[in-house]
Amino acid sequence: MPSVADWLRGRKRQIERREPGLWVKCPGCSETLYRKDLELNLLVCGRCGHHFRMPAADRIVSLIDGEFHEIAADLEPRDPLQWTDVKTYPQKLAADREKSGAVEAVIAGFGSMGGIEIGLAVMDFFFRGGTMGAVVGEKIALLFEESARRRVPAIVCTASGGARMEEGLVALMQMAKTSAALTRLQDARLPYICVLTDPTTGGVSASFAFDADVIVAEPKAVVGFAGRRVIEQTIRQRLPDDFQTAEFLIEHGHVDLIVDRHQLKAQLVQVLSMLLPGTGAGVPA
Amino acid sequence: MPSVADWLRGRKRQIERREPGLWVKCPGCSETLYRKDLELNLLVCGRCGHHFRMPAADRIVSLIDGEFHEIAADLEPRDPLQWTDVKTYPQKLAADREKSGAVEAVIAGFGSMGGIEIGLAVMDFFFRGGTMGAVVGEKIALLFEESARRRVPAIVCTASGGARMEEGLVALMQMAKTSAALTRLQDARLPYICVLTDPTTGGVSASFAFDADVIVAEPKAVVGFAGRRVIEQTIRQRLPDDFQTAEFLIEHGHVDLIVDRHQLKAQLVQVLSMLLPGTGAGVPA
């Protein structure tokens, strides 16, 4: 297992490699925002509250108290189908690694949050659109198994376009692999909370994401099984703007809570403190 | 426990006391039917298939192979609220006893069906509209408990206007009593099949009826929680004719099967034979 220092070094690399530019335009209110301010505000627009997509490393820093012990950090995908479309799969992986600084679409590990020891996996939409191939499936499965072994709750923050097409049916089967591993945590009667972030669809939403004990969504996050474009092409009509948003989901009964990113850590700690026996609010188990 | 002969004597009394008249008009096709023919045809109109409501004793004869060992046959209601409206509760009970020949709105007992030992309870709409008071609740609860003890499946044929108002909250609580007893059968992993017959509503539909492993309905049986008139008064519009019918229910996903009365016994035997391990079709366990 890499040391905290190792992990932080990797994280820095990821943050440094972010696309450059001092200014960002907010898709919510069209305001031009100073990137540093935005980052200090957890990538939430200070004016309209728009939640920008968050790289996995930043999310982990925003949730974990201090040290984070990453697991399986050195896993890299193979190429089970020897895939080529306009590029080869290894070429695409290399490009995403270069662009995002991440080595895969999920970071998993252990740390404490508000004094409660947890297993935490955070998906990264900036790497292959957060798609799930064998490595993502393996890390999520390890998180569930290892959380059960350590007798700590697990939290997964999702952001994913679904199963990774370049790994074919091997990728689809990660839905079953992650679900099987989750049963270990369930059998141990340990809490599992899923945080749905923008966007979460397909093979991730239709497997471990919607199997959680408590499901939280970030405001306006788009979450669904089929993609918006696929549905529009099928039904040949435009969908309403709020379709598949967190607000749509809560009204239709699919998520427990919508939580602003600034309250997320406190809210997760509060929920865990009530699900775990023998804990006062915010007090370690 | 009364002997078979006792039970048959009671049954005959019930059949003899049926309202007189040689001819019956079919509500399905308006045909005038000869009562004897109708009874020989299991109270199903030979012309349009309309299923007439069936007294409990006739239903038992139509389902059980030979002997039927009734349980708790001698239970009679008390009057927990000392109820009076335009009549007293005991007066109403006496009148229904006289008219229907039944002593309460359910008959429960044990026998074999297609060679499979079962517990069977049949509700009787001709006694107090099949309403459930303490005695009905007790007999259903005994059926579940005793079936679990004997390790045989249970079948309940419902026909009920709901909980019996003259027994107040005591009657409502029979929903909890019967459900609690059902857990004994469930824990023993023994099949429980409910046969919904016309009409089944309120406290019966909202308790043990819809908790069954397999739910069968007779054609056109009206089954629901709220009564048709209550809903029409609430929403101030007329309901479609098929509302709350068996056909409506199967389309909306609430019943497994609609079975004609002539096929009912064979169908129940077939289902049980596949749910019970170690039985061939129609072969005793």
Place this chain on the structure above:
Amino acid sequence: MNVIVEREKGLLELEQRIGDLKALSEQHPEASFAAEIRALEEKYASLQREIFGNLTAWQKVHMARHPMRPRATAFIAALDEFVELHGDRAFRDDPAVIGGIGRLEGRRILVLAQQKGRDTKENVRRNFGMVHPEGYRKGLRLMRLAEKFSLPIVTYIDTSGADPGIGAEERGQSEAIAQCILQLTRVRVPVLAAVIGEGGSGGALAFGVADRIIMLEHSIFSIASPEGCAAILWKDAGKAEEAATRLKLTGSDLKGLGIVDHIVAEPLGGAHRDVDATVTSLLREQASSLDALAMLPLERLLQERYAKYRRIGSWQSQSDRMVRGAT
């Protein structure tokens, strides 16, 4: 027309007059209204006793339906902490049911409540507390959550009944209620129910099968509304008041029948006359009931729950007129 609201009018008038006089006496400290004020206050107190000292069943029905009566939210707001959890994970989040995890004077609990509105707007949103199948299914989901994480279930009952509409029937109102009742009879955590307003029929019972049932003094729990009962059994809606009396739907009646365990007194004039005091009293009773239930080993708790429901309802035998059962 709520008969309690009607009778309160005289009181409110007196309150107004006393208030006016007190204001006047502050503005004119030279004049002495003390005697007049005292007279009015005595009149007020005697009227209050007259009106509320001995409520009939029919009056309690109207107290239970009083528009100002505290709703489940009043009690939930007084918990140490509460996180609402939404949805049935299948069809809709039913606003007539509030569910979530919380802490009652330090005790971890799972809350399930039927919630009427406090005004017209909220009543429309909450469907006047009439639950749809998806509301019961949200409840069922949360009961399973409670069992998984060993959270005692605390319910608040306040509904005239389950929603009697087309959609509710289409989506299986019967099945939804049946599953809740079944689950509560077997759920492997303590269950504590509190009837805070109207407990109407199977729609209320879906959250009302419990190890202990508490009723606020002027709440009711009934197999049917007195109006509905009168229409069916007397075929005369005018007999609702008589039906209310005969149905034995008050807390003291039901304690007598062995169905209800504790009655929590309300302030003179009803819970809405002093919401804080009512909330405090109920929470204190809930805390002590939860502690009592927590003392029982789980298997004993489940056996006692089983025995309790198994016992409700009595009969006589045809042959020997032997009387059996507890009630």
Place this chain on the structure above:
Amino acid sequence: MNVIVEREKGLLELEQRIGDLKALSEQHPEASFAAEIRALEEKYASLQREIFGNLTAWQKVHMARHPMRPRATAFIAALDEFVELHGDRAFRDDPAVIGGIGRLEGRRILVLAQQKGRDTKENVRRNFGMVHPEGYRKGLRLMRLAEKFSLPIVTYIDTSGADPGIGAEERGQSEAIAQCILQLTRVRVPVLAAVIGEGGSGGALAFGVADRIIMLEHSIFSIASPEGCAAILWKDAGKAEEAATRLKLTGSDLKGLGIVDHIVAEPLGGAHRDVDATVTSLLREQASSLDALAMLPLERLLQERYAKYRRIGSWQSQSDRMVRGAT
């Protein structure tokens, strides 16, 4: 345009001519058409071998989608007995899913099938085999029934994917599929899946997590349709044929990847050319697989299922390029 249907046209024409000649030769026993008939029959056989002897992935995609391909109902009809059980007990009975209890060569089983239509009318009713959330929830209910009564679960997979519509999203398509997958990973009875036509994406996998997976020779099982894959990865729907090849969606490809266990051969020309033979072959394979699974003690069965899915997918380590995993 189905490429198999197109290629079959020449064959059907020959069949017609052979039939005509045979009829003629019966009417005119004096004339001898034997040589001509034999020549045509040889041509037919060689054309058949040419067309079907070595199908490409793309051709198999079209065989899997062939309008005459036997549906789940063809296999269910061949069971010793079958009782269909309807409904999710909450919202709707989804006709795209057929579930029920039956007996396969004497073995009690629970059947779960995705069902396309055999003609336009049935396709409309069955939504072309595209399942809604309530269809998956019917499946989930029946999986639990199977577990309760120790019935092995036998599934038939034949869907282009889960329904991609507004209602499906509103009612939680993701949750419904997720719960099915989860339940199949842990259900305490043997699970045997058979891909008989199209196995499309998560919507197929919802019934496809199994102890053993059988595929009919010309069925496919894919993460996405080749057309969808081409549109997304090439941004060119014209690349569907290439995508089909690259996706490794045929039975032999997937057996190579360790995902599929058995391939059941189809008659030359595809399952629809001899439905009875296909049905017989699949049922025989299912019966023997069920017997093999029944030999395993339950805990062993569950461990092996866990290990099987836990193993799918491999990776390399960044530092030492060490290769791990089975596939």
